[in-house]
Amino acid sequence: MNKWLVIGISIVVSxxxxxxAVLLFSNKSEITRSYYVxxxxxxxxxxxxxxxxxxxxxxxxxxxxxxxxxxxxxxxxVAAGDSVQQGADLVQLKTESADxxxxxxxxxxxxxxxxxxxxxxxxxxxxxERAEANSTSSNNGSTTGNTExxxxxxxxxxxxxxxxxGNFAHAIAEAEQKLAEVTRKLQIVSAQLSQESGELxxxxxxxxxxxxxxxxxxxxxxxxxxxxxxxxTFANEVEWHQIKxxxxxxxxxxxxxxxxxxxxxxxxxxxxxxxxxxTAYEQFGNKTEGPVYEMQIALxxxxxxLPFGANINSVIITDEAENxxxxxxxxxxxxxxxLAEVYTLTNEGRIMRSPVTVPFDVKxxxxxxxxxxxxxxxxxxxxxxxxxxxxxxFPLDLPTWSSIKAVSWKDYMKYxxxx
Numbered sequence: 001m002n003k004w005l006v007i008g009i010s011i012v013v014s015x016x017x018x019x020x021a022v023l024l025f026s027n028k029s030e031i032t033r034s035y036y037v038x039x040x041x042x043x044x045x046x047x048x049x050x051x052x053x054x055x056x057x058x059x060x061x062x063x064x065x066x067x068x069x070x071x072x073x074x075x076x077x078v079a080a081g082d083s084v085q086q087g088a089d090l091v092q093l094k095t096e097s098a099d100x101x102x103x104x105x106x107x108x109x110x111x112x113x114x115x116x117x118x119x120x121x122x123x124x125x126x127x128x129e130r131a132e133a134n135s136t137s138s139n140n141g142s143t144t145g146n147t148e149x150x151x152x153x154x155x156x157x158x159x160x161x162x163x164x165x166g167n168f169a170h171a172i173a174e175a176e177q178k179l180a181e182v183t184r185k186l187q188i189v190s191a192q193l194s195q196e197s198g199e200l201x202x203x204x205x206x207x208x209x210x211x212x213x214x215x216x217x218x219x220x221x222x223x224x225x226x227x228x229x230x231x232x233t234f235a236n237e238v239e240w241h242q243i244k245x246x247x248x249x250x251x252x253x254x255x256x257x258x259x260x261x262x263x264x265x266x267x268x269x270x271x272x273x274x275x276x277x278x279t280a281y282e283q284f285g286n287k288t289e290g291p292v293y294e295m296q297i298a299l300x301x302x303x304x305x306l307p308f309g310a311n312i313n314s315v316i317i318t319d320e321a322e323n324x325x326x327x328x329x330x331x332x333x334x335x336x337x338x339l340a341e342v343y344t345l346t347n348e349g350r351i352m353r354s355p356v357t358v359p360f361d362v363k364x365x366x367x368x369x370x371x372x373x374x375x376x377x378x379x380x381x382x383x384x385x386x387x388x389x390x391x392x393x394f395p396l397d398l399p400t401w402s403s404i405k406a407v408s409w410k411d412y413m414k415y416x417x418x419x
Contacts, residue, residue: 034388034389034390034391035351035384035385035388035389035390035391036390036391036392036393037379037380037382037384037390037391037392038392038393039379039380039382040345040377040378040379040380040392041327041328041377041378042375042376042377042378043325043326043327043368043372043374043375043376043377043378044325044374044375045323045324045325045373045374046324046325046326047320047321047322047323047324048320048321048324048326048362048367049317049319049320049321049362050317050318050319050320050360050361050362050367051315051316051317051318052239052242052243052315052316052318053313053314053315053316054233054234054235054239054295054313054314054315054316055233055281055284055285055286055311055312055313055314056231056232056233056251056281056297056311056312056313056314057231057232057233057277057280057281057309057310057311057312058229058230058231058304058306058307058308058309058310058311058312059229059230059231059232059277059308059309060208060225060226060227060228060229060230060308061226061228061229061230062206062208062225062226062228063211063223063224063225063226064205064206064208064223064224064226065221065222065223065224066090066091066202066204066205066221066222066224067219067220067221067222068091068093068202068219068220068222069218069219069220070215070218070219070220071094071218072093072094072100072101073091073092073093073094073220074091074092074093074094074095075091075092076090076091076092076213076220077089077090077091077092077201078090078210078213078222079210079213080210080211080212080213081209081210082209082210083208083209083210084204084207084208084209084210084224085204085207086184086188086204086205086206086207087188087191087203087204088203088204089201089202089203089204090201090202090203090204090222091201091202091220091222092199092200092201093200093201093202098200101200102193102200105189105192105193106193108185108189109186109189109190109193112182112185112186112189113186115182116179116182116183116186119175119178119179119182120179122175123172123175123176123179126171126172126175127172184205184206185205188203188204188205191203204224205224206224206226207226207227208224208225208226208227209224209225209227209308210222210223210224211223211224211225211308225308228302229299229302229304229306229308230265230296230297230298230299231249231251231262231296231297231299231312231314232277232281232294232295232296232297233281233294233295233297233314234272234278234281234286234288234292234293234294234295235267235292235293235295236290236291236292236293237290237291237293240267240293242318243264243267243295243316243318244264244267245264245265245266245267246263246264247263247264247316247317247318248261248262248263248316248317248320249261249262249263249264249297249314249315249316249317250262250314250315250317251297251299251312251313251314251315252312252313252314252315253306253310253311253312253313255305255306255310256303256304256305256306260299260300260301260303260304260312261299261300261301262297262298262299262300262314263297263298263300264295264296264297264298264316265296265297265298266295266296267293267294267295267296268293268294268295269293270293271291271292271293272292272293272294273291275294277294277309278292278294280309284311297314319359319360319367321359321360321367321369323369324359324367324368324369325367325368325372325374325376326362326365326366326367326368327342327365327366327368327372327378328364328365328366328380329361329364329365329366330364330381331343331366331378331379331380331381332356332358332366332381333353333381335358338357338358338359339355339356339357339358340355340356340358340366341353341354341355341356342354342356342368342371342372342378342379342381343378343379343380343381343384344372344376344377344378344379345376345377345378345379345390345392349389349390349391350387350388350389350390351379351384351385351386351387351388351389351390352386352387353386354371354372354376355371356368356370356371356372357369357370357371377392
């Protein structure tokens with residue numbers, strides 16, 4: 001046979017075989033074929049969370065600062081670090097200053113009584129309008145009392161914006177909290193007025209610890225920390241958008257057993273530039289080059305045997321998905337925000353594309369809240385034809401070390417030499 005004919009036939013046959021191989025095995029091939037998939041995972045439902053870990057600081061829930069003119073003071077009866085009860089004597093006043101101080105307290109008493117009345121009226125209005133929707137209740141009151149030495153200005157402002165469902169609970173609770181604070185201040189002022197004129201003393205408005213006593217501009221400033229404690233941390237702008245009020249927080253410390261549960265109470269919208277607790281936060285090695293914002297964490301129980309300013313680790317749960325599954329993020333197809341697709345395997349062993357919902361990612365995994373059931377088989381993202389059959393490698397189950405040690409060398413010898 002002519003060698004050129006043989007060469008020509010060989011070339012034609014080779015081209016035919018190559019063309020068929022391309023049609024059959026290329027990724028764009030539409031010819032039904034079986035896929036060998038060596039990367040797959042069987043998913044199981046669980047609860048998945050996305051967490052933000054922060055260093056935090058122990059702070060008082062309530063702080064109160066008492067001021068008094070230096071010239072009116074006969075003797076300071078407390079020192080920084082002292083524990084005081086509500087109504088305890090802080091400062092003994094001079095006899096010659098008693099009349100002026102009594103007039104000042106009487107003015108404060110009148111202001112607090114008026115503020116108390118206005119808050120009671122606001123609460124009554126809110127309770128009577130609880131059933132109405134899209135309502136707004138606002139009340140402003142102002143009382144000013146003048147003495148020869150000082151002007152007192154007490155402002156009351158409660159703004160309530162109620163949703164169509166008529167949820168007044170938050171507004172009423174806020175007004176009641178303000179009322180309780182005003183009532184406490186009124187009780188202290190009334191107690192101070194009930195003292196004998198020659199033995200006047202400045203009383204502590206709360207139960208707690210004396211934090212500091214400073215003299216500035218002719219006045220003494222006595223800072224008191226209440227006994228109830230909370231936690232604060234600071235977040236940059238990116239973290240600020242991730243954190244919402246009400247998110248669950250788990251707090252840990254090497255000086256505490258277990259976890260102390262809490263939740264985000266409030267987040268500030270103004271940067272904490274020269275905030276005193278920010279200094280303590282930075283002492284834990286936290287760099288705050290850009291603006292940071294204060295995050296208040298309320299604790300569910302008061303069992304913190306930790307001093308003010310102590311370090312504690314807070315884990316904020318920013319996202320949570322129940323009855324969800326997870327797959328490798330790189331296995332997602334056509335992802336668009338929270339929507340995507342994945343290759344899955346039917347019970348008949350055929351490939352299909354399943355639409356899924358992806359609320360968030362955790363490290364290299366995507367959390368899927370909808371689209372897959374427990375024990376579904378998810379395949380890698382290599383291109384595959386839908387409805388094509390697939391086969392997977394046989395699972396390899398290696399023996400555990402405990403099972404190996406359970407068999408003696410004599411048993412091994414017996415099995416090796418057994419005929």
